[in-house]
Amino acid sequence: MKTNGLNMVYYKVRKSNSFAPVILKVSTTADFGDRTKFSNLQDYQNNHSMYGGGYIFDEPNNRQLKEEQIHDDPEKLTEFEDRISRGEKIEPGDWMPSEYRRQLIRLIEQHAHSEIIGALPEGTWITRAPGFKRKLALIAKVQDEIGHGQLLYNAAETLGKSREAMINDLLSGKSKYSNVFNYPAETWADVTVIGFLIDAAAIVNQIANSKGSYGPYCRALERICYEESFHLKQGHDAFVELAAGTPAQREMVQDALNRWWQPIMHFFGPPDKNSTHSEKLMQWKVKMASNDDMRNQFLDTYVPKIWDMGLTLPDEKLKKDEATGKWDYSDPDWDLFKIVINGGGPCNKERLDVRKWAEEHGRWVRKALMNPKDKISAPVA
Amino acid sequence: MNNQSLDPRVNRLKLNASGEAVTVQEGENWNVFEVFHQEKRGAHHEHVGCVHAPNAQLALIFAKEQFGRRKKCVNLWVVRSADILAFDAEDEDMFANNGEKTYRDASGFKVMEKINKFKKAAKES
Ligand SMILES: [Fe+2]
Ligand SMILES: [Fe+2]
DSSP states (O other), X not given: OEETTEEEEEEOOEETTEEOOOEEEEEEOOOOTTTOOSOOOOOOOOTTOEEETTTEEEOSOOHHHHHHHHHSOHHHHHHHHHHHHTTOOBOTTSOOOHHXXXXXXXXXXXXXXXXXHHHHHXXXXXGGOSSHHHHHHHHHHHHHHHHHHHHHHHXXXXXXXXXXXXXXXXHHTSSOOOGGGGSOOOSHHHHHHIIIIIHHHHHHHHHHHTTSSBHHHHHHHHHHHHHHHHHHHHHHHHXXXXXXXXXXXXXXXXXXXXXXXXXXXXXXXXXXXXXXXXXXXXXXXXXXXXXXXXXXXXXXXXXXXXXXXXXXXXXTTOEEETTTTEEEOOOOOHHHHHHIIIIISSSHHHHXXXXXXXXXXXXXXXXXXXXXXXXXXXXXX | OOOOOSOHHHHTXXXXXXXXXXXXXXXXXXXXXXXEEEOSTTSOEEEEEEEEESSHHHHHHHXXXXXXXXXXXXXXXXXXXXXXXXXXXXXXXXXXOOGXXXXXXXXXXXXXXXXXXXXXXXXXX
């Protein structure tokens, strides 16, 4: 597949409503070494697709899935699917369908971006956290989130997309991150709501994904989930301290809850009835639970903990149907959700501009240390 | 919409002053090193993940930050990912154990059976 440092790149072109067949294009890209015999995939972005699940885009239709399946070796595909149904993990050197690779890169990359961007609203409050212990905990938590981003970028790199390409797609807006981080943390109470409830929602999503089929992603998530338990606990502690505090503190945390409830309801993505979620992705254990199931699991665990403190949530319909075990709630505004994903939220521009500033102003350090003759390789596992 | 940030530090940065797209150059995030973590003296070093670094010395520093900041750790190794030699995942079957390998397994030798048989024969004679 390789000639004179030139890698063959699978290049997809979107033509009106249909996908042109996969074209082989020769271009210069990073050399991922001989061990990884695949090409650096050009990630494409469908602007009309939705942010489904905590971090993953759902395909609006599975036309492309069918087209690519035709190109995959049927014998190897059966072997691959059998392995997954036996509960075995897929590792970087294994054969995998091109659609599996593409969806995983997308999922893990967006998850990584979410960790990095997610550190920004909380990072804002480090200098103003009330007291030394809260400041220490917040610094540690924000550092963890950046660490999570690193672990996840590494997992995505094992699939053949370079870290630089992922960062560039974040900066250009081509690749998304979790929608909740496009809202500002206005008060200290917002930080407690984020640390408690956003991290709780992320844990529901991450525990589900850690049982998926791709080895490197599962291993990264295991380490991440271990650290998340501290995030949740310190967030819950700070939240309860306000909720059990003075009338002014209670008012502050109630106000934060009111503002954050809709973004939190958006977190797991559109309702199952609206999203044509791919059965293939479920079968391949890329998507581990439906959006509604994860949202229900979150509500079931955390709404009682909020009500316990005598706080309210801005949804009169919110209650558990004891017969079905499912929670009833009013649909959050899904049009607003789409607007915010596509750049119309209160902080989208600031978040990306901060990342661009950091990349621009840190460049001289990275370049000074960079060895242009270095042969770059992908992570092994 | 007001573009002022709630973070005074962000307001001081003069964000997007150039208005130009920012692109990171391939290789700018350096090379990849695998990290091995030793939890306590006497234990094996175990593979825990990787870090990006321009050289092995800095890889150690980053590995300490990334993998040694929380759980117990007494030592770390780093090695360039490119220097890891591994079998192809597809060749996994060559490690499959077959039933005929009991000769290299403790369970393949029935010593007590022989001893008991010998003792029984000795008693009867
Ligand atoms: Fe995280
Ligand atoms: Fe977290």
